[in-house]
Amino acid sequence: MMLKRSWVDGVLSLLDIEDIEKLKAEYYNGDESKLSFDESQNEAERVAMLAEWLDSIKWKFLKEFKIELYDGTKYKIKFCD
Numbered sequence: 001m002m003l004k005r006s007w008v009d010g011v012l013s014l015l016d017i018e019d020i021e022k023l024k025a026e027y028y029n030g031d032e033s034k035l036s037f038d039e040s041q042n043e044a045e046r047v048a049m050l051a052e053w054l055d056s057i058k059w060k061f062l063k064e065f066k067i068e069l070y071d072g073t074k075y076k077i078k079f080c081d
Helices: 002-013 043-056
Strands: 020-027 032-036 062-069 074-078
Touching: 002 043, 002 062, 002 074, 020 043, 032 043
Parallel strands: none
Antiparallel strands: 020 032, 020 062, 062 074
């Protein structure tokens, strides 16, 4: 399960957190967990929110992880168990 977290952390480390608008974790059972940032939030606020949200993800059951940037760029990581 930590492999999934490592993949997500690796992709996020390549992006500027201030460019990220929203994130979504999708589980095999159809449930979703989302995190959205407001453009007015500073980097420290975003880092704290992101860390707390990532810690809440049920990595074992994660099917897809999506990242959307303010410029419309989208990234998707699909996991196959």
